[in-house]
Each structure stands twice: as C-alpha cells, then as structure tokens.
Amino acid sequence: MDILSTRSVAEVLGVSEATVKRWADAGTLRCFRTPGGHRKFRLRDVKAFLADQQEGDGVPPEPVIAAPTGELSAEQREARALALAADVDGLVSLVANQRLKGMTLAHTFDRVIGPALHDIGAGWAAGRLSPAQEHIASNAVIDMLARVRPLVERTSRADRGRALCACLGDEYHDIPVRMVGLILSCEGYRTAMVGANVPAGDLALMIAGDPPAVLALSASACANAENLRGDLAVLASAATAAKTRIIVGGSGFQSLSSVPVPVKRYASLEELTGVAL
C-alpha cells in the first residue's frame, strides 16, 4: 500500500506523469525500479519530497478555547457529569437548552462540551478516572453529537459544496471532527464523515478523484510530528491541484511549528461561523 506508481504520485501531487519522471530521474524525488524497469515510489519518500518543497506559514494559532482554564463552570460540570453517567438524553437536553438561550452549536461545543472532555482527560491522566469511564463519557458525547443534528441551523442558504471530515493515520480522537462536521453543515456544506485513522494517501486519491470543496482534519495528539507534517504535505499538494481547501485543528496540529501554506489552522469551531472558506 505504501508503494506508489508514477501515475498515482502524479495524481497525488497534481502534476503530470512526465514531471514526476523528470523529478525522479534528477534524483529530487527518490524512486526505485522494478525488474521490468518501471519507476516505483515509497510513500515516505513522496512525503519527504513534499516536506522539503513546502514553506510553512509558521504562525501559531491562538490558544485553544477548550483548554481547561481552572475551575469548570456550572454548565461544564453538568456536561462532565452527564457524559460520565452515559446520560445521552441529558447531554442532548443540555445542548438544546443552550440553543434555546441563543448559543450556537459551535459556542456550546467550544465552551461547554470541549472543556468537560478536557477535564475528563486530565482526570484520566491523573489516575482519578479509569479508561473505562473515559470511554463511557466519550461514547455518550458521540451519541449526543449524532442526535443533535436536527439543531443544525443553516447560517447560509447557499450550497457551498461537499466537505470531507477526517483524522489522519493513528488518530482515533474523532469527536472534534464530528463537531466540525456539524458546524460545516450549519455553514452550508454537505458533510461526509470519513472518520478516524484514515491514511493520507487514501484522502489524497479521494481529493484527486472527486474534489470536495473542503477537507477538514483534526488531530488531538501528535505521536510523530514528522509523519503528520509529511501527511499534510501530501494532502496540501493534492488539494492545491484540485482547488480543495484544507482546514485543520486540534492540539496535534497546533504542536507543529508550521503547516504548508494552503492549509488553514483553526483553534476553535466558533472561528468557522459565518466564514465562507
């Protein structure tokens, strides 16, 4: 799966096969030859090539709103308790009540549900909560997110096109990207959840085959910055060729010193509100 043909590399990079061959023959892009003489490329070499080519934006985003800032508010405490009690109905009511008070979904996810989950993570890291409790809480939030879709209120009547939402390889924290999907729906995008742990090469081929308007990625952790940068470089290249916008967020992406130029980093969901990407 990690070995690509000249044609696949051309598709992923958004250039012609002749260009790929020229780069390979010049030694700029590493390749090897099959016994039949065909050029083959390792995904890691394509990533390294792209990482070398691309300049970063280097501008770190603002601090994440969801990060715990001390004592939890009453609503955050309530969300935390409901999640730990697997009270999905309660979580749905909480979000619905926030909407009745005029809060947007983005606001509630950024400022109530997010901080509650961060606090649960801190509890898990400190040994106060078991992994099972953390799992119960995150599953309750996932169920809630599925059920609050009717609360999506379009801020625009325009059809802004398709948005793919995903987490890259080895990233299983898909709650934020589910939230992003709902917020993009509010903004007039037709969202498709690709989900967690998606290989960058697969996404690049999806972009090349049927370009979405937006690719939204989230990374809560960053086990290997080099891999994450490489994956992003591959996707940035495919997206530039296909005119797809890439938006990213989460602590994993924030930990990178820079992201490739066409990629836009966000620190919160509220930043997406009312913005045509």
Ligand code: B12
């Ligand atoms: C739930 C959870 C899990 C669940 C995930 C379930 C799921 N389906 O998502 C499970 C149990 C699977 C899990 C597993 C692990 N987890 Co975990 N997990 C969490 C927890 C508690 C909550 C994550 C979450 O949903 N947060 C809420 C979201 C909404 O907040 P957010 O990510 O900050 O996102 C906000 C903004 O950043 C922004 N945003 C985010 N992405 C995007 C994208 C776009 C486009 C935009 C516009 C905005 C945006 O909007 C969001 C809302 O404000 C966190 C604690 C934490 N601090 O987050 C730990 C945490 C992320 N996990 C952690 C760890 C260590 C792990 C494991 C390695 C544990 C293990 N030993 O197995 C594994 C790793 C699995 C993997 N390879 O991915 C660490 C990561 C430490 C680090 N920095 O590396 C954390 C921080 C816990 C801790 N305090 O140590 N985890």
